[in-house]
Amino acid sequence: MSGTEQARKTAEGLLYLSGFGNEHSSEAVPGALPHGRNSPQRAPLGLYAEQLSGSAFTEPRAHNRRSWLYRIRPSAAHPAFTRIDNGAVRTAPFTEPGSAPDPNRLRWNPLPEPAPGTDWLDGLWTVGGNGDAAQRTGMAVHLYHANSPMERRVFGDSDGELLIVPEQGGLLLRTELGLLRAEPGEVALVPRGVRFRVELLDATARGYVCENYGAPFQLPDLGPIGANGLANARDFRAPVAAYEDVEGDVEVVNKYCGNLWSALYDHSPLDVVAWHGNHVPYVYDLHRFNVIGSISYDHPDPSIFTVLTSPTDTPGLAGVDFVVFAPRWLVGEDTFRPPYFHRNVMSEYMGLIEGAYDAKTSGPGGFVPGGGSLHNMMSAHGPDRETFDRASEAELRPQKVDDGLAFMFETRWPVTLAPQAAAASHLQTGYDDVWQGLQRHFRS
Numbered sequence: 001m002s003g004t005e006q007a008r009k010t011a012e013g014l015l016y017l018s019g020f021g022n023e024h025s026s027e028a029v030p031g032a033l034p035h036g037r038n039s040p041q042r043a044p045l046g047l048y049a050e051q052l053s054g055s056a057f058t059e060p061r062a063h064n065r066r067s068w069l070y071r072i073r074p075s076a077a078h079p080a081f082t083r084i085d086n087g088a089v090r091t092a093p094f095t096e097p098g099s100a101p102d103p104n105r106l107r108w109n110p111l112p113e114p115a116p117g118t119d120w121l122d123g124l125w126t127v128g129g130n131g132d133a134a135q136r137t138g139m140a141v142h143l144y145h146a147n148s149p150m151e152r153r154v155f156g157d158s159d160g161e162l163l164i165v166p167e168q169g170g171l172l173l174r175t176e177l178g179l180l181r182a183e184p185g186e187v188a189l190v191p192r193g194v195r196f197r198v199e200l201l202d203a204t205a206r207g208y209v210c211e212n213y214g215a216p217f218q219l220p221d222l223g224p225i226g227a228n229g230l231a232n233a234r235d236f237r238a239p240v241a242a243y244e245d246v247e248g249d250v251e252v253v254n255k256y257c258g259n260l261w262s263a264l265y266d267h268s269p270l271d272v273v274a275w276h277g278n279h280v281p282y283v284y285d286l287h288r289f290n291v292i293g294s295i296s297y298d299h300p301d302p303s304i305f306t307v308l309t310s311p312t313d314t315p316g317l318a319g320v321d322f323v324v325f326a327p328r329w330l331v332g333e334d335t336f337r338p339p340y341f342h343r344n345v346m347s348e349y350m351g352l353i354e355g356a357y358d359a360k361t362s363g364p365g366g367f368v369p370g371g372g373s374l375h376n377m378m379s380a381h382g383p384d385r386e387t388f389d390r391a392s393e394a395e396l397r398p399q400k401v402d403d404g405l406a407f408m409f410e411t412r413w414p415v416t417l418a419p420q421a422a423a424a425s426h427l428q429t430g431y432d433d434v435w436q437g438l439q440r441h442f443r444s
């Protein structure tokens with residue numbers, strides 16, 4: 001059986017725990033989880049107890065995050081980390097020569113094919129970001145492309161949590177807390193510091209990553225929407241405990257304040273036999289998103305499509321929102337139904353998981369799956385000319401928009417590009433032209 005077949009077989013039988021932000025517990029071997037205390041004098045089955053913190057010990061209960069891991073060896077049993085090449089991974093602040101936030105509308109085609117033998121970590125490629133990882137503020141946008149599983153190496157990101165958005169090819173994430181499957185149309189989140197290995201469920205994989213240096217993603221408040229709607233908490237799935245008992249060299253790569261560091265463990269660190277807590281990875285199927293919109297007139301602001309938000313100290317002003325444009329009905333009367341023309345104080349990176357996006361022409365040279373666009377703070381954008389002309393004339397019958405799945409990472413700070421993204425051969429030239437030829441229709 002090939003590696004991908006094996007991974008697919010494993011992924012098909014996975015069990016999950018349900019609910020967002022829950023205090024979960026799970027044991028891969030009965031009796032591995034201590035009862036009544038976190039740190040007994042001797043943990044069950046000869047395991048080591050270890051706490052992994054995702055918040056300061058003293059943060060309010062509603063924001064407090066930690067998990068207790070019961071593992072074969074403590075994570076502390078490792079030799080020194082040493083710097084390795086950062087590959088194509090870059091981190092905020094983006095201060096390389098020539099880096100400046102760009103007021104232009106920018107759009108990219110998908111990443112080119114990866115070289116043979118590229119695993120998920122080798123294939124991680126930074127677009128840009130904002131804030132400062134060491135200050136735990138801001139975010140980065142990355143892309144990935146891969147055609148090989150990660151073998152005898154695991155990755156952990158000390159700089160932030162990783163929201164992984166597959167666009168092509170399913171992923172099997174083997175994390176310290178257990179296994180997750182993420183197919184295109186689903187998203188997976190790996191919390192800060194949780195170690196994991198990525199295997200492929202298909203020959204190749206491609207997608208997007210939001211690295212969130214700031215407060216962990218949470219579900220948005222629903223306000224007048226009520227107690228239900230948007231992403232429902234019970235649709236988030238966390239893994240059950242699953243461990244590997246592997247001796248021998250395993251490289252642990254740690255992204256730490258912008259650099260990759262490596263240490264050679266003499267065993268697999270995915271050796272957690274039981275755990276409990278709320279600092280957990282999860283997966284969410286975007287098709288479960290309960291899309292809410294106008295049933296009278298006007299196009300609502302896209303905040304109505306927020307799946308997850310990373311708040312900052314200013315209420316309502318997100319470090320980053322993850323927003324999905326999922327299949328939905330449009331029924332607005334006397335309404336220009338696609339996204340409107342706008343200039344936004346927030347910065348918008350958009351990606352396309354499948355099909356087309358209702359503000360943009362698809363097809364070669366357009367906004368295509370695997371591609372991306374950046375409409376930075378205050379940049380003027382909205383429907384392209386073709387979309388504007390079509391939607392201005394369209395007969396306003398109830399209309400199902402179900403030919404695509406797009407998303408947005410929307411952030412309060414301008415996004416500065418990594419030089420490789422500003423100079424990329426897959427950066428489209430002439431994106432401005434999509435707004436050329438908008439006729440004047442003014443009649444005084």
Ligand SMILES: O=C(O)Cc1cc(O)ccc1O
Pocket residue numbers: 299300301302338339340342344348359375381382408
């Ligand atoms: O620019 C975009 O396409 C994203 C977007 C969508 C929308 O429906 C309203 C505003 C907005 O920024």
Ligand SMILES: [Fe+2]
Pocket residue numbers: 342344348375381382
């Ligand atoms: Fe926009």
